[in-house]
Amino acid sequence: MEPAVHLRGAVALIGRFPALAGVDLDVAPGEVVLLRGPNGAGKTSLLRACAGLLPVVDGEAVVLGQDLRTDRVAVRQRVGLLGHRTALYDDLTVGDNVRFWTRSVGGDEKDGDAAMARLGLSGRLASVAVNRLSAGQRRRVALAVLIARRPQLWLLDEPHAGLDQPTRDEIDRIVGEAAAAGATVLVASHELDRAEALAARSVEIVGGHIDASGGTGPPREDVSRVP
Amino acid sequence: MFRDAALVAGKDLRIELRSRVAINQVLPLAVLLLVLFAFALDPDTGLLVRATPGLFWIATVLCGLLAVQRAFAVETADGVTDGLRLSALDTGGLFLGKAAAVALQLIVLQALLLAGVVVLYDAAPSGWLMLVVTCGTATAGIAAAGTLFGVLAAGVRVRETLLPLLLLPVLAPVLLAATRAFEAAFEGRSSEGWPWVGLLAAFALVYIVAGLFGFGALLEES
Amino acid sequence: MTSKFAVDLPISADQPSLAGPSGTGSGGTRVLGALTLVGIALVAFLAFVATPADSDMGDTVRLIYVHVPIVSVAYLGIVIATIGSIAFLWKRSEWWDLVASSSAEVSAVLMGLTLVVGMIWGKPTWGVYWVWDARLTSTLVLFLLLLGYQAVRRTSVDPWVRGKRSAIVGLLLLPNVLIVNRSVEWWRSLHQEPTLLRLDPTIEGLQLFTLVLAIGVTALMFVWLAVHRFRLAWLQDRVDRRLLVDAIEDRRSEVTV
Numbered sequence: 001m002e003p004a005v006h007l008r009g010a011v012a013l014i015g016r017f018p019a020l021a022g023v024d025l026d027v028a029p030g031e032v033v034l035l036r037g038p039n040g041a042g043k044t045s046l047l048r049a050c051a052g053l054l055p056v057v058d059g060e061a062v063v064l065g066q067d068l069r070t071d072r073v074a075v076r077q078r079v080g081l082l083g084h085r086t087a088l089y090d091d092l093t094v095g096d097n098v099r100f101w102t103r104s105v106g107g108d109e110k111d112g113d114a115a116m117a118r119l120g121l122s123g124r125l126a127s128v129a130v131n132r133l134s135a136g137q138r139r140r141v142a143l144a145v146l147i148a149r150r151p152q153l154w155l156l157d158e159p160h161a162g163l164d165q166p167t168r169d170e171i172d173r174i175v176g177e178a179a180a181a182g183a184t185v186l187v188a189s190h191e192l193d194r195a196e197a198l199a200a201r202s203v204e205i206v207g208g209h210i211d212a213s214g215g216t217g218p219p220r221e222d223v224s225r226v227p
Numbered sequence: 228m229f230r231d232a233a234l235v236a237g238k239d240l241r242i243e244l245r246s247r248v249a250i251n252q253v254l255p256l257a258v259l260l261l262v263l264f265a266f267a268l269d270p271d272t273g274l275l276v277r278a279t280p281g282l283f284w285i286a287t288v289l290c291g292l293l294a295v296q297r298a299f300a301v302e303t304a305d306g307v308t309d310g311l312r313l314s315a316l317d318t319g320g321l322f323l324g325k326a327a328a329v330a331l332q333l334i335v336l337q338a339l340l341l342a343g344v345v346v347l348y349d350a351a352p353s354g355w356l357m358l359v360v361t362c363g364t365a366t367a368g369i370a371a372a373g374t375l376f377g378v379l380a381a382g383v384r385v386r387e388t389l390l391p392l393l394l395l396p397v398l399a400p401v402l403l404a405a406t407r408a409f410e411a412a413f414e415g416r417s418s419e420g421w422p423w424v425g426l427l428a429a430f431a432l433v434y435i436v437a438g439l440f441g442f443g444a445l446l447e448e449s
Numbered sequence: 450m451t452s453k454f455a456v457d458l459p460i461s462a463d464q465p466s467l468a469g470p471s472g473t474g475s476g477g478t479r480v481l482g483a484l485t486l487v488g489i490a491l492v493a494f495l496a497f498v499a500t501p502a503d504s505d506m507g508d509t510v511r512l513i514y515v516h517v518p519i520v521s522v523a524y525l526g527i528v529i530a531t532i533g534s535i536a537f538l539w540k541r542s543e544w545w546d547l548v549a550s551s552s553a554e555v556s557a558v559l560m561g562l563t564l565v566v567g568m569i570w571g572k573p574t575w576g577v578y579w580v581w582d583a584r585l586t587s588t589l590v591l592f593l594l595l596l597g598y599q600a601v602r603r604t605s606v607d608p609w610v611r612g613k614r615s616a617i618v619g620l621l622l623l624p625n626v627l628i629v630n631r632s633v634e635w636w637r638s639l640h641q642e643p644t645l646l647r648l649d650p651t652i653e654g655l656q657l658f659t660l661v662l663a664i665g666v667t668a669l670m671f672v673w674l675a676v677h678r679f680r681l682a683w684l685q686d687r688v689d690r691r692l693l694v695d696a697i698e699d700r701r702s703e704v705t706v
Contacts, residue, residue: 015606016693021700053312076313085306089238091246100238104231104314129245145310207701379614383604392600393618396593397625400632407636426632433624441617444538 002065004029004153004184005050009059012049019045019054021208027186032179034202035188042208043188044084047155050186051081064152077105080151082159086142088130094141095126102148115148118174136163143174154178154185161190172197228320235316235324240331242301249332253293257336260286261343270348279350280409283340284402287333288369291398292391294332295373298325299381308381311446318443322374326438330370337362354412357420361408364427368401371434378445401430474677481673488666495659512570514659518667520563520588526556526671527591527622530598534619537612543686546612549619550602551678555671557595563588583630583637590629594622608686 005027012020019042027033035043048054050063052072061068066075088097094116102112116122119140130138139159146154154175160168179185203210243249264282268275275282302308311321341358344350352358373394380390404423411420496514533549536542567585568578579585601618605611 011697013607013693015610016689016696018693018697018700021697051313053309073312077315079313081309081313083306083309085309087306087310089242089301089307090304091242091301092238096238096241100234101310101314103234104311104316106315209701375617379601379617382614385604389600389604392593393597396590396597397621399590400625400628403632403636422635423632426628426635430628433621433628437617437621444613445617447613 001029003027003062004031004064005186006062007060010049010056010061011058012045012054012056014045014054019208020049020056022059023205023208023210025203025210027184029184030179030182032175032185032187032200035186035205036190036202037188037205041205043205044157045208046205047081047083047157047186047188050153051079051155052076053081077149078151079153079155080146080149081155081157082139082142082146083157086130086138088138088141088145090131091129093127093129094121094133094144097130097141098144098148101145105149107148107150111150112144112148115144118147119144119170136167139163140167143171147174147178152183154183154187156185156187156189158189159187228317228323231317231320232323232327235321236327236331237324239298239301239325239328243328243332248297249294249336253290253297253332254336254339256293257286257290257340258343260289261340261347265347275348276350279344279348280413281402281406283337283344283409284365284405286340287337287365287405288395288398288402290336291329291333291369291373292394294329294336295370295377295394296387296390298329298374299377299386303381303386308446318446319439321446322378322438322442325377326370326374326435329373330366333366333370334362337366350413352409352413353415354417354420357408357412357417357424360424361405361412361420361427364424364431365401365405368427368431368434369398371431371438372397372401375434375438375441375445378442382445401427404430478673478676481669481676485666485669485673488662488669492659492663492666495655496663512566514663516563516566516570517660518664519559519566520584521664522667522671523556523559523563523588523591524626525668526552526559526675527595527626529675530556530619531623534616534622537616538620543608543612546608546616547679547682547686548675550615551675551682553595553598553619553622554678555674557592557599558674559671560588560592560595564592581637583634586637587626587630587633590633591626594625598622608689 003026005025007023007025010020010023010025011018021042023042023046025046035046037043045054049056049061049068052063052066052068052075055072056068063075064078066072066078068075087101089100092100098112098116098121099109102109102115113122116126121141121144125133125137130141133141139162143159156175159171159175163171175185175187261282264278264286265275268278268282270276302311341352345352376390376393376397380386380393383389404426408420408423408427411417411423492514496511530549530553533545533552537545537549564585567588571578571580598615598618602611602615605614
């Protein structure tokens with residue numbers, strides 16, 4: 001079966017800086033993969049490149065059957081990215097944000113409502129402006145926006161960071177449900193024990209580089225490199 | 228494309244309604260400009276009344292600049308541009324939507340300014356058709372050029388100073404033409420204003436077309 | 450399919466050598482430069498010695514042989530920049546991007562010079578440094594537009610992003626020029642210009658020949674300057690790409706202990 005993500009020697013630039021300097025990665029459809037690595041190693045860049053936001057200038061890069069080197073815009077609607085920044089309009093309410101972003105991908109309002117319900121955002125919270133929410137609540141709204149898109153590829157950049165325990169568990173549950181429904185998930189995280197619960201396998205990126213032998217099997221425990 | 232434009236314009240206007248930046252800051256600034264002009268050009272000499280068309284358009288252009296900056300400040304906060312890029316929104320529709328929201332705010336502003344000059348400067352405009360048509364075409368041009376250069380500047384760190392440097396020379400002919408058209412209207416010779424309106428329409432057309440095609444490319448690199 | 454900017458990236462060891470010229474001169478430009486210098490000398494002789502002074506303006510009319518050619522060639526440069534911008538967006542080749550930006554830059558310099566010469570001419574002739582006539586006013590606005598273009602070029606580092614942004618501003622240059630000229634000319638035609646301020650005295654015969662020759666020579670000078678500017682930018686980009694390969698190596702060896 002065709003891999004959901006296929007990268008060989010992928011190089012991606014941010015300005016002149018080679019954020020990805022040769023990445024080999026294959027992810028089968030429906031797999032959950034944990035992406036580990038020191039800060040600055042390129043985890044965020046890898047996720048953004050897979051989302052079609054970062055141009056890949058060398059090597060092979062095919063995501064969901066779409067060649068990123070010829071047209072990276074086409075793949076964007078089919079992925080969901082949960083980044084460090086929330087991509088929400090501060091002045092609008094939770095409901096407004098979810099509705100806008102759902103409609104911006106041509107989705108149904110019902111999907112947006114269902115996503116909000118799943119994350120406990122219906123009811124009172126739906127009419128609160130985003131700038132009045134805590135960081136954890138904003139992350140939940142961003143996740144709701146992602147779910148409402150019904151993406152085939154989930155790209156989560158440190159989704160647990162800064163959240164309390166119950167919310168982290170909730171996120172794991174949601175990821176589990178998504179994987180069970182057939183979505184492919186790529187999670188970047190420093191949280192190793194979390195990953196054991198979630199991920200089929202882990203992959204490590206260092207210096208913008210993953211070689212073909214990069215990481216199979218359960219997360220190792222000796223990894224704690226800090227630049 | 229038009230549905231996307233409506234979605235985006237609606238979103239921008241909803242943000243404005245909630246945050247009230249244009250109402251609380253830009254409109255008072257416009258009134259403030261009128262007052263400052265009066266201090267600079269002593270009302271008693273009759274100079275102020277004669278200069279009214281020009282002052283009106285200077286105030287409009289400057290406030291338009293602010294409206295555009297605000298429109299893009301909203302989009303550069305919090306990684307929202309990523310969200311826009313990941314969406315299926317047609318970039319031409321995105322451009323039209325943002326330009327339309329800016330244009331609407333400018334129309335409201337101009338209505339206020341007209342009231343302002345009638346009251347504060349004792350101006351007595353006539354030729355209302357000419358005035359309205361001029362406002363319409365000039366606003367379309369200002370909003371279109373502003374949105375195009377706004378997205379260009381939004382992707383750059385020194386955006387606050389780059390946008391005026393790019394936009395004001397580009398809008399110089401709009402200021403020129405609109406002022407001449409207003410003068411014609413004020414002085415009761417409206418028919419002489421039509422060539423100027425034609426120029427304004429040509430400008431608006433050039434920038435709407437440029438924006439429809441170029442906005443997407445510029446959004447990529449923010 | 451190669452990437453949009455054909456960044457020659459061997460991920461393996463070999464680095465691209467910095468082959469090619471180490472300076473921006475060449476046989477062609479030296480000939481061109483020599484021709485231009487000869488042309489300038491000839492024009493200078495004709496302008497300042499051979500042609501008669503104007504009956505009204507005296508010797509200062511000779512500045513027309515500088516003022517008019519410079520502004521004309523500057524406008525030509527804008528046309529080239531616009532064409533280059535459109536070609537870049539169409540063909541996506543760096544060559545066109547550099548043609549557009551080199552032309553725009555040299556045009557900016559020439560526009561600035563036009564304004565200065567205009568002021569130098571104005572003071573002794575009419576007693577004022579500046580008049581809001583159609584040509585000078587348009588030139589001033591266009592000069593500011595070109596400064597904006599330069600500012601845009603300096604904001605990006607990545608050549609593809611820089612090229613795209615400048616190209617969009619660049620292709621709007623020609624429409625802007627047309628709109629500005631039209632509006633300013635209409636504007637100034639509303640006011641009768643006093644005959645004392647007419648900027649273009651009637652010229653014929655030898656004077657006309659000198660003027661045309663001066664335009665030709667200025668065009669040669671423009672080409673010379675633009676070619677050198679182009680090559681400079683080209684070499685700069687080559688150097689930057691070479692540094693990119695080094696950067697990739699450094700990035701990959703970021704392993705920490």
